[in-house]
Structures are given as C-alpha cells and as structure tokens.
Amino acid sequence: MALMITDECINCDVCEPECPNGAISQGEEYYVIDPGLCTECVGHYDTPQCVDVCPVECILTNPEHEESKETLQQKFLTLTGQA
Template sequence: MSLMITDECINCDVCEPECPNSAISQGEEIYEIDPNLCTECVGHYDEPQCQQVCPVDCIPLDPEHEESKEVLMQKYLVISGNA
C-alpha cells in the first residue's frame, strides 16, 4: 500500500524532505502523498521515513491503494530508473 496523510496533519513540514521519492507535497490545506510515487520507502529504507518523523502520527496506510512489497519494489525500480 502507499501511505496517506490524514486531517490531523499540522503542516509541520518535516515529512516532505524525508521522502526519497518526492511523493509528498503541500496540498491546499495539508500535505498530500502521491500514491503513484509512494513506495513506503521500499528500495531506500526498512521503514517509511515520513512515519518516523511525523510528530502527530497522521500517516497511515492508504486502504484505497493496496500494494504488496513486491509491487512496491517494482514501483521503486521504475521510479529510480533501475527497471
């Protein structure tokens, strides 16, 4: 699955620079995660870095974008140009 940012986001700006795929950007009201770019940091780190730094724990899995670790790895390979 990709991740999502919920309404509890306080726009603290710490998650965006942590994303190795540039999947996080400022939305109209809160930060948003592009599910086409989010790999849950598969290929980069053992755990999603945005979740690690979020002070309000508002970055859960996105149930509308279910993906296995294998699919996330394939997405990482395409995004990184290693496919």
C-alpha cells in the same frame, strides 16, 4: 499500500524532505502523498521515513491503494530507472 496523510496533519514540514521519491507535497489544507510515487520507502529504507518523523502520527496506509511489498519494490525500480 501507499501511504496517506490524514487531516490531523499540522503542516509542520518535517515529512516532505524525508521522502526519497518526492511523493509528499503541500495540498490545499495539509500535506498529501502521491500514491503513484509512494513506495513506503521500499528500496530506500527499512521503514517509511515520513512515518518515522511525523510528530502527530497522521500518516497511515491508504486503503484505496493496496500494494504488496513486491509491487512497491517494482515501483521503486521503475522510479529510479532500474527497471
């Protein structure tokens, strides 16, 4: 699954620079994650870096974008030009 940021986000700015795919950006009210770019850091790291640094634990899996680890790996390969 891709990740999502809930409305509990405090706009602390720590997640955005941690995303290796550039999937996180400032939304109208709080940060948002582009599910087309989010690989949950598969291919880059063992754990999602944004989740690791979030001080309010507002980054959850997005139930509207269910993806297997294999799908996330393929997305990583496509995004990095390795597919």
